[in-house]
Amino acid sequence: MTTTITPPAPTKRPNSLGRLLRTSGTLIGFLAVILYFWVKIPNTFMTLPNWLNISQQVSMLAVIAFTMTIVMVMGDYDLSVGSMASLAGVTAAFVFKQNHGSVESTALGVMAALIVGLVGGLINGVLVSLVGIAPFVATLGTLTIFSGTAFLVSGGATIFGRDIPTPFSSFARGGIPVGMIGERPLLFPNLTLLALIVLVIVWVVLEQTSYGRRLYAIGGNSEAARFSGVRVRTLRLSAFLLTGLGAAIGGLMYASRVSSANPIQGAGLMLDAIAAVFLGMTMSEEGEPHVLGTLVGVLILGVLDNGLTQLKVDSYVREVLIGVIIIAAVTSSSLSRRRR
């Protein structure tokens, strides 16, 4: 509460039920989906191992979607994250291969991939904020460039097997023991842990720092933000840098999980990441992206994937269903958000 005077003046505010439905419709739908799978797959779905499995399955998408949220907060997009993920994976693998998969090359490869992510993000940022190209167009261009580069670096082939150092591939298989299932230890996956760390960092950056507040201001009205002393161009550039870095981390996680790298393995990540942010946006009052909303979006996609696979639903049907859900969530929230 504040001490400012409250007038009797009638500002039109929606009643609390409408507001609740509007912002938690997506969450309610998510819980309904979980309930459905729980009933349909009583033995395996609602178990700790399955949820740990889901968390690992979505961890790469999660990292990319979390960092995608950073640019979407400003009302921008980065369409190049998928091909950047591929390029980062291939870059690391290329370095590994040059060193014949030696253990010592692990750090070198990872560093190279992260640098590629930053450079890619820098290119996007310069195009968008300094050159002034619309993000959609600029990152569509770099999507193709990164993808082509990934093919060039890898020679179009998958790098795998002995070329991948053991520490790199064992990272994704490892985890923190949290219990036992029969003989085998139950692990809290490293990939999940990494995604959680990225989540916390992005949350702090966006919600707790002046930097995040300024990004939201740019998203609200970049012209007004500029007139309020916000360095819009610098901030936009830096945000694309972070998204590029996130894409590279996601790509490394993917390569680690499959112990290999090829130039197309990140292809589907971009659309899923944007979808996850959109799903999250339906949960906020003003329709702005928030990273916790993105988390729910990622989980919705992951749970659907997991549950439908267990129900042995055709993967094509799965894709149709996910598309329908995204449209339904965005539709319902925009219908209830009609103002004035």
Next chain:
Amino acid sequence: MIQPLLSLRGTSKSYAGSPALIDAALDLLPGEVHGLMGENGAGKSTLIKILAGIVAPDSAQIMVRGQTVSIHSPSDSFAAGLRFIHQELAVVPSLSAAENIFLGRPTPRRAGLLIDWRRLNRDARAALDVLGITHIDPRIGIGQLSIGDQMLVKIAAAFLVTEETPTNAARIIIMDEPTAALTDDESARLFRVICTLRDQGGAVLYVSHRMDEIFDICNRVTVMRDGRVIASLPIQETNTADLIARMTGRQLDALYPPKDPLIDNASVILSANNLTTERVAGITFELRAGEILGIAGLMGAGKSEVLRALVGADRRLSGVMHLDGRRIGRGSLAKSWREGIAYIPEERRAQGLMLSRSIRDNITLPHLGAMSRGGIFVNRARERRAVDHLGQVVRLKSQGAAQIIRELSGGNQQKALFARALAAEGEDAAGGLRVMLLDEPTRGVDIGAKADIYTLLREMAARGIGIALASSDLGELIGVCNRVIVVRAGHQTESLDSANLTQERLLTACYGTNEEHSA
């Protein structure tokens, strides 16, 4: 007794229990321009929205020419003969004026298929001519027209006569602050069209905050306050002071608080010497502590651009600027805010506010660095204290700092921008507030909020802050400023001190002596 074209009885509406309109009654007679005045939140908008079919009233009796009509939707409203001109015009910029006139109406066609361009343009021409709008070619792309001319096209569109719309439809038009975005010349042209409509037996309901307009063109005026119609009276029976008293419910002795005399040896805070950007040249002045410096000029003469040059929004090509005796190099907006130069831009919605963000976010944005731990982590407690305090200083009416700023009235949004500027003051800012640069700070603001803003300006000046105020409201410049500089066609032409500040002197200076009307 003449039968009213439109009459409204017992119209009430409440939102979530709080009444916005209480038993309102209004008669609109043929051949009159009827002013509708009231502070923001007085119920004008609700009344208009009910007529437009956008808001459903709790109770209402609406009659057009004595016939009761029921309005449940915008199309009902249209069918009843009601037409609306809003501040923000809905035009399709890529189409011609004629096509915009026919927007939403059946397009004349040949053989029911091909567009009959000749008839379309002829009918559009006729619709313009009827209102005496002869200077607009209906074939021109509407995007190329000025906002004022676009508005004239929309008015012509409102009264387009086609086979489907009989000529004897009631000519009732409701205009909601139509001049808010118009230049003086455009406004004059609009008034001519309004008079034509009036003389043809139409009726205009004219909503405006501008007193001079009300007295220039209205025959009668209706005043609203707190959801009620307070009075409807012929314009001859009232005056500015009377209207203000009725609107606010209190006697405003004077809109402008008394000026404090400038201290002779007050230190110079901001000085500009021959400041030149791509759009203004030769800006030279000294702004002293506690001084309010006005910037006058016609629309487009470069008032805003002077402020933009000072704040660093436009690149400075030459000239020297000093703040507190220190030379300022190539400035930028970010740097200006940091050094205690606060800026309130002209376009409140486009340049000032982040409408989807909270009051708090809007106020503290330029000062986040100072309000954060280590310049990084936002200190919310400190932020809340500052916002609460500033809300009181500027007399902001809101439901709290977390309220989305879009929901506030125009006057309160403007006060929030003042709070943003003032936030540079106080414990939380590094250098403290030194200079405020204000561009049309009272445009579109109701009279009560205006008075609040003027009082605030005086208070800030009394605390030794220098204020530069660009305004097209000459009365405001005269009432508030210690000194006024005049810009004409991008050049500073004159500097008038308090003793020489009269309406006539200012107008003459704005227009220039050698008839170079560059507006």
